[in-house]
Every structure is written in C-alpha cells, then in structure tokens.
Amino acid sequence: MRPVILRDRNMRLLLAGQAFNMFGSTMMVIVLAIWMKDLTGSTSAAGLVFLLMAIAVLLSPLTGLLVDRLPRRWLMTVNDGTMAVLILALLTVDGTADLWLVYVVTFLYGCSGQIYRASRGGLLHSMLPDDSLGNANGVLSSLSQGMRVIGPVVGAALYTASGIEAVILVDAATFALSVASLVLLRRPRDLVRSADATQRGSLATEVVAGARHVARHPVIRRIVVASAVAFGGAGMINVALFSLVSDGLQRPTAIIGILGGVQGAGSVVAGLLVGPAMRRYGEYTVACAGFLLNGVGLAAASTATLTGVAAGAVLVGLGLPLILVAEVTLVQRRTSAELQGRAIVASEAIINTPYAVCIGVGTLVVGTVGYRPIYFAVAAVFILVGAALLPFRAQTRPERPADVSPVGTAS
Numbered sequence: 001m002r003p004v005i006l007r008d009r010n011m012r013l014l015l016a017g018q019a020f021n022m023f024g025s026t027m028m029v030i031v032l033a034i035w036m037k038d039l040t041g042s043t044s045a046a047g048l049v050f051l052l053m054a055i056a057v058l059l060s061p062l063t064g065l066l067v068d069r070l071p072r073r074w075l076m077t078v079n080d081g082t083m084a085v086l087i088l089a090l091l092t093v094d095g096t097a098d099l100w101l102v103y104v105v106t107f108l109y110g111c112s113g114q115i116y117r118a119s120r121g122g123l124l125h126s127m128l129p130d131d132s133l134g135n136a137n138g139v140l141s142s143l144s145q146g147m148r149v150i151g152p153v154v155g156a157a158l159y160t161a162s163g164i165e166a167v168i169l170v171d172a173a174t175f176a177l178s179v180a181s182l183v184l185l186r187r188p189r190d191l192v193r194s195a196d197a198t199q200r201g202s203l204a205t206e207v208v209a210g211a212r213h214v215a216r217h218p219v220i221r222r223i224v225v226a227s228a229v230a231f232g233g234a235g236m237i238n239v240a241l242f243s244l245v246s247d248g249l250q251r252p253t254a255i256i257g258i259l260g261g262v263q264g265a266g267s268v269v270a271g272l273l274v275g276p277a278m279r280r281y282g283e284y285t286v287a288c289a290g291f292l293l294n295g296v297g298l299a300a301a302s303t304a305t306l307t308g309v310a311a312g313a314v315l316v317g318l319g320l321p322l323i324l325v326a327e328v329t330l331v332q333r334r335t336s337a338e339l340q341g342r343a344i345v346a347s348e349a350i351i352n353t354p355y356a357v358c359i360g361v362g363t364l365v366v367g368t369v370g371y372r373p374i375y376f377a378v379a380a381v382f383i384l385v386g387a388a389l390l391p392f393r394a395q396t397r398p399e400r401p402a403d404v405s406p407v408g409t410a411s
Helices: 009-038 043-069 074-092 097-126 129-162 164-183 202-209 209-216 216-247 255-281 284-300 306-333 335-370 370-395
Strands: none
Touching: 009 043, 009 097, 009 129, 043 074, 043 097, 043 202, 043 209, 074 097, 074 164, 097 129, 097 209, 097 306, 097 335, 129 164, 129 255, 202 209, 202 216, 202 284, 202 370, 209 216, 209 335, 216 255, 216 284, 216 306, 216 335, 216 370, 255 284, 255 306, 284 306, 284 370, 306 335
C-alpha cells in the first residue's frame, strides 16, 4: 500500500496553506499592475511590476543557499509572516510620490516567491518518500493552475468594487493563513544537515553548488535543458497570442481570459494525473508526452479558427504540468536534502532565463513575421524536443509498474 498524500494530516494542512498563498499571490500581482496603471496612467509603470517580479530570479543562487542553510518550515513561516507585514505597508501609499514603496514591495514579493517555492520543494522532499513526490507536486500544480484562473478575476473585481485597500487586506490575510497552516504541522520531517554538509566550502562554491549539480547530473541536465529550449520558444507565444486573437481570430483581446480559463482547466486535470503517470512510466516519458501535447496544441492554435485555438488551449493546458511537474520531481528525487533549495532555484533560473529573453525577441519579430510562423516554429521545437528525449525514457522508468490509484484514494 502506497502513502496517499491527502490522507496525511500534515499534507492536508500544507496544501490548504498553499491554496491560500497561491490565491493571494495570483490576485495581488495583477492588481498591483492595474493599480500602477491607474495611479500613473502609464502602461510602462504597470509593466514594471511584472519586470520586478521576474528579475528576482537574479538572486536565486543566494535564495537557494539560504533555503539549504535553514529549516525549511521555519523559513517558510518567517517568509510569509514578513510578506504579510510588507503588504500592509502599501496601505500608506498616497499618490505617485510613494511609487517607490510599491516597487520595493513588488521586488521583495518576487524574492519571497523564490524563497517559498524552493523551501516548499525541500520540505516536501523531507516529508515524503520519493514515490509520493510526484503526487504532491501534481496536486500543487493543479492548485496553482486553478488559482491562476480564479485569483486575477477575484482580485480585479475586488479592486473595482472596494479599492486597493481591500485587496491588500485580503492578501495579507492569505499570508497569515499560510503561516497558520505551517505552525499547525505536527513535527514534520525537515532539513537535517549531514556532517559532510556542515563542513562548508567557500561562499562562491556554496552559491554555485546547485547549478553545478544540475550541470553534472546527466539525467537532471537533460530534462532541464530540454525544458529551457522548449519554454524559450514559448516566451514568444505570449506575445504572438495577442496577434493571433486580433489578426487571426479577429476577436477582442478579452477572449484571452476565456482561453486562459480553458487552458487552466486542462492543467488542473493534468496535475491530478501526472503523479500516478510518473509512478508507472517515469519522469522522462511523462515529460515527452507533455512536449508533444504542447507541440500539437500550438499547431492546432495556428489555424486561427475558434475550434483550433480552443483545442490548442486544452492540449497546452494538459501538456504544461506534465513537463513542469516531471522536471521538479526529477530534480527532487535525484538531489540530496542539503542541496534541494539550490538545485531547484538553479533549474528554475536555467529554464526561465531564455523564456524571459524570448518574450523580448517575440516583441521585436511578431510585427514583421506575424503570429503564424512563430506558432509553427515553437510547435516544431516542442515536438523535436519531445522526440529527442524519447530515446532516454528508460533512464527514469520505474523498475516495476507502480500502483496508480488516484490521488486521495486508498489502494
């Protein structure tokens, strides 16, 4: 009989806290951008919110080292408690003269997310056996995708109805609820540094240890590089999507929100299935399926028909969690407890950097080539990456078929 994560009190509490945390974050980020646009009348000021959130990745080597030096539950608790206080500081903003405070809090919000995700990955590694990590990551993926659909809608509605003060108070409350869930955990297994790990090298050696581990471990390196290549192309899709909707579908851009909901629904379903699939087939096979689904989905969307775009959104929604959950689970399973934080943030940085760069590239080229060549090219990249990874799938295939009972049911 395998551990069933939803039958474990600590996991239920942790997941509940995560749901609050994700809801508050997805709600607040979009509202911060809207608020900046309203305060300044500048689209660039609103865009700076997303930039400041993104550049927090530059500090990932240091945040990863912090995660690997301290107990993860304690760090997550302090992290969320600190953010609750910082968010409340936004209540003092009174006009454009205080914009600096908004941007400082926004940057720290991005840093907080880096610390929290790495700490959570390390804590899960300590709390769960290897064969349950996929289930836990899959459920977290489903929660994340669900909140990406719900959070911005609720946040924008609350901001419109009651103002920024109401959104700030709700976000601070979600951080407080996340803290409560962590405090209520009953003696969860956490980071215990080995004797070798406590004999630290130089600061430079410690900081780059995560990236070095990813680069030197061929099984991890292969899936991280594959994801970096594929998601680099996906960065251009974020830009081309607007052209697809306006020029191809000839619909108002508001339909993007509906398509996002369709994609999110597919991702919620995939998140619940990915854990059992990895236990039976292994991480590489599941990631290959994700790459191929994304490729086919983007090709379908390039037809610029409502049916094709909707079908493409479903396929991409199904495919994304298969890749992302397989990648983070493989990093967790093939990394020692003392290196979890640095390995997780290093793999995130390797994947997210080309993604961010290609958003800029997409902005430059979409006006010249249009949306269809971009969709075709990125679809081909996903399919080729999936095909290239297929010959290696035996390297992560379980030795025997595993029990694939659904998450939350007894076997």
